[in-house]
Amino acid sequence: MAESGAHISCQEVVELVTDYLEAALPPDEAALLEQHLNFCQGCVWYVDQTRATIEAVGHIGTSELTDETRDRLLTVFRDWKRS
Numbered sequence: 001m002a003e004s005g006a007h008i009s010c011q012e013v014v015e016l017v018t019d020y021l022e023a024a025l026p027p028d029e030a031a032l033l034e035q036h037l038n039f040c041q042g043c044v045w046y047v048d049q050t051r052a053t054i055e056a057v058g059h060i061g062t063s064e065l066t067d068e069t070r071d072r073l074l075t076v077f078r079d080w081k082r083s
Contacts, residue, residue: 008032013043017050 008016008029013036019025020033037044065073 008036010043017047
């Protein structure tokens with residue numbers, strides 16, 4: 001378990017949310033994220049919205065996208081961290 005007094009920020013929740021929802025975080029990081037969610041309603045909302053988005057569009061395959069849409073999405077995701 002993480003050491004006493006350890007915590008994560010809202011920004012870290014944003015960075016870890018996908019791994020968290022896929023149960024791919026190490027147990028100590030997942031515990032810290034869940035601890036943060038106990039005290040941060042904004043991050044609870046963010047995780048819930050991310051979960052809902054994945055459920056709504058997670059089943060769309062790349063073959064269902066036009067080439068233009070796929071290219072636009074890839075550009076947005078590549079440039080996301082640069083912004």
